[in-house]
Amino acid sequence: MEKTEHIHEVRRQVDAWRTAGLKVGFVPTMGFLHEGHLALVERAKMTCDKIVVSIFVNPTQFSPGEDLDSYPRDESGDLKKLREAGTHLVFLPMVETLYPKGEETIVELGNLPNHLCGLRRPGHFRGVATVCTKLFNIVRPHEAVFGTKDFQQVQVLKKMVRDLCMELEIITVETRREVDGLAMSSRNAYLTKEERRNAPILYRCLTRVREQARNGEKNASLLIQQTKEAIEDAGGIIDYIEIVNSEDLESVPVINENSHMLVAAFFGRARLIDNAPLIDSQQPV
Amino acid sequence: MEKTEHIHEVRRQVDAWRTAGLKVGFVPTMGFLHEGHLALVERAKMTCDKIVVSIFVNPTQFSPGEDLDSYPRDESGDLKKLREAGTHLVFLPMVETLYPKGEETIVELGNLPNHLCGLRRPGHFRGVATVCTKLFNIVRPHEAVFGTKDFQQVQVLKKMVRDLCMELEIITVETRREVDGLAMSSRNAYLTKEERRNAPILYRCLTRVREQARNGEKNASLLIQQTKEAIEDAGGIIDYIEIVNSEDLESVPVINENSHMLVAAFFGRARLIDNAPLIDSQQPV
Numbered sequence: 275m276e277k278t279e280h281i282h283e284v285r286r287q288v289d290a291w292r293t294a295g296l297k298v299g300f301v302p303t304m305g306f307l308h309e310g311h312l313a314l315v316e317r318a319k320m321t322c323d324k325i326v327v328s329i330f331v332n333p334t335q336f337s338p339g340e341d342l343d344s345y346p347r348d349e350s351g352d353l354k355k356l357r358e359a360g361t362h363l364v365f366l367p368m369v370e371t372l373y374p375k376g377e378e379t380i381v382e383l384g385n386l387p388n389h390l391c392g393l394r395r396p397g398h399f400r401g402v403a404t405v406c407t408k409l410f411n412i413v414r415p416h417e418a419v420f421g422t423k424d425f426q427q428v429q430v431l432k433k434m435v436r437d438l439c440m441e442l443e444i445i446t447v448e449t450r451r452e453v454d455g456l457a458m459s460s461r462n463a464y465l466t467k468e469e470r471r472n473a474p475i476l477y478r479c480l481t482r483v484r485e486q487a488r489n490g491e492k493n494a495s496l497l498i499q500q501t502k503e504a505i506e507d508a509g510g511i512i513d514y515i516e517i518v519n520s521e522d523l524e525s526v527p528v529i530n531e532n533s534h535m536l537v538a539a540f541f542g543r544a545r546l547i548d549n550a551p552l553i554d555s556q557q558p559v
Numbered sequence: 560m561e562k563t564e565h566i567h568e569v570r571r572q573v574d575a576w577r578t579a580g581l582k583v584g585f586v587p588t589m590g591f592l593h594e595g596h597l598a599l600v601e602r603a604k605m606t607c608d609k610i611v612v613s614i615f616v617n618p619t620q621f622s623p624g625e626d627l628d629s630y631p632r633d634e635s636g637d638l639k640k641l642r643e644a645g646t647h648l649v650f651l652p653m654v655e656t657l658y659p660k661g662e663e664t665i666v667e668l669g670n671l672p673n674h675l676c677g678l679r680r681p682g683h684f685r686g687v688a689t690v691c692t693k694l695f696n697i698v699r700p701h702e703a704v705f706g707t708k709d710f711q712q713v714q715v716l717k718k719m720v721r722d723l724c725m726e727l728e729i730i731t732v733e734t735r736r737e738v739d740g741l742a743m744s745s746r747n748a749y750l751t752k753e754e755r756r757n758a759p760i761l762y763r764c765l766t767r768v769r770e771q772a773r774n775g776e777k778n779a780s781l782l783i784q785q786t787k788e789a790i791e792d793a794g795g796i797i798d799y800i801e802i803v804n805s806e807d808l809e810s811v812p813v814i815n816e817n818s819h820m821l822v823a824a825f826f827g828r829a830r831l832i833d834n835a836p837l838i839d840s841q842q843p844v
Contacts, residue, residue, distance in 0.1 A: 281724060285726065293578065293580075295578075372724070374721075377721070377722040378668070378669025378670060378718075378722065379666060379667065379668055379669060379688070379718065379719050379722035379723055380666075380667045380669075381664060381665075381666055381667075381723075382664065382665045382666075382667050383663070383664050384662075384663025384664060384665075385663060403664075404723075407723050407724075408723055408724040409724075411723055411724045411725050411726060412724050412726075414726070433663075433664065434664050436659075436662070437662040437663065437664035438664055438666075438689075438692050438693055438696055439566060439657070439692075439693040439694075439696045439697050440696050441570065441696060441697075441699070
């Protein structure tokens with residue numbers, strides 16, 4: 275496994291692979307890797323010959339007052355995991371490399387960010403889209419792999435790739451979960467013991483709502499209200515609970531086969547998110 | 560010479576060239592080609608093995624009330640000229656191909672558009688940046704060649720390429736001129752006989768100011784005032800006359816080696832632009 279912080283070294287390596295006819299898979303991360311990230315690497319290996327992983331805590335996707343400064347980091351642990359997972363190249367750029375002095379060009383996404391996490395985290399998806407554009411332009415992968423835990427992010431990036439005619443495919447991998455159902459997340463490191471015990475309520479609610487929806491309950495606000503009460507009973511502070519159309523992320527009052535439920539709640543200082551398709555079993559959870 | 564309106568055919572062809580180790584040059588145009596465009600093709604041929612030209616009248620770079628609907632077109636004439644110039648592939652996308660239903664992602668450029676043409680044509684450079692991003696992602700050239708007549712456009716695109724880590728080089732070619740100095744432009748077709756006789760005043764003013772600056776006159780407002788009077792005497796309606804720093808396009812009161820003069824004026828319905836470096840002889844005119 276090679277690692278570099280330099281754009282030109284990534285380009286040189288990927289150019290050589292592409293010229294040799296090899297397929298390049300890319301997993302962008304913010305580090306502090308868990309099994310969910312490694313599942314993305316595993317997925318990339320299924321269809322690609324060479325795997326590039328980036329580790330970059332992207333400042334522009336954090337809103338003021340969020341956890342940019344305290345975001346957990348473990349570079350040596352990450353490199354060990356990535357080596358064991360069969361990664362070929364790790365790109366660890368400096369902030370000044372992706373955001374040099376005077377840079378100011380951004381990618382704006384239209385209406386998709388005006389929902390869910392985008393409303394609560396102003397500029398978040400602009401930051402995600404801008405840094406992914408830079409990373410995609412540097413790594414030039416055939417496939418980029420993202421986890422479904424960040425459902426809105428995946429929808430935003432798929433749209434960006436389509437709209438800007440980028441030549442790569444966005445691949446999604448289902449959310450990896452702890453045994454009690456809690457979605458794996460670097461931010462789970464913020465949870466106290468008690469919060470950790472309570473946090474799986476998010477997944478239990480999603481599972482219950484899905485079961486109710488599949489059994490014929492189509493009333494979105496009823497299901498949202500039940501979920502709200504259950505999360506609050508478990509000590510969570512609701513950021514949002516919504517049932518939306520999975521394509522445009524608009525709220526739907528009556529559940530149909532495109533409906534998707536998304537929740538965001540604080541347990542202590544950890545803001546946790548999770549989501550599930552309610553009817554369609556083709557979408558990963 | 561091949562021509563296509565399909566993204567996948569451009570990609571197939573360019574992929575084959577790149578895999579064969581050939582260097583790809585790209586000249587994006589809005590058609591109605593003149594010698595200025597063909598000079599861009601000539602320049603691309605100097606350093607590239609294969610030349611792609613796009614012809615696309617990009618709706619998003621026209622402001623409301625501008626000449627989108629009447630913009631001159633001559634596809635068969637253009638194709639003949641491009642074939643004779645040694646172009647290898649012409650890309651003529653439909654509007655729906657680059658702007659399919661529901662697309663809404665844009666590239667925003669920070670402060671550079673807040674000057675000169677950008678102030679008079681709201682959204683113009685956003686449209687230019689967005690369509691060039693799409694075209695660059697489709698054609699994936701090693702070099703893209705633009706004329707210096709559109710000086711602000713060149714600065715904007717160079718910045719975009721740098722900021723978004725795009726892997727291509729923006730090459731500039733000096734403005735091609737008629738024998739009387741008028742900068743070649745598709746919009747010269749709008750000029751009446753009398754307007755055509757008067758329009759070279761733009762170039763004559765730039766030449767005179769350059770001479771004065773090189774002879775030691777450093778007072779920008781004095782030189783701008785002289786230019787204003789001369790253009791108005793020739794029947795032009797001034798849109799702007801500015802002397803700016805060539806990097807950030809900020810107005811400068813005292814001329815130095817980075818100063819660049821830009822003019823925009825209407826002659827009848829034709830909005831004509833021209834520009835020149837005042838001291839630095841390394842910059843193309």
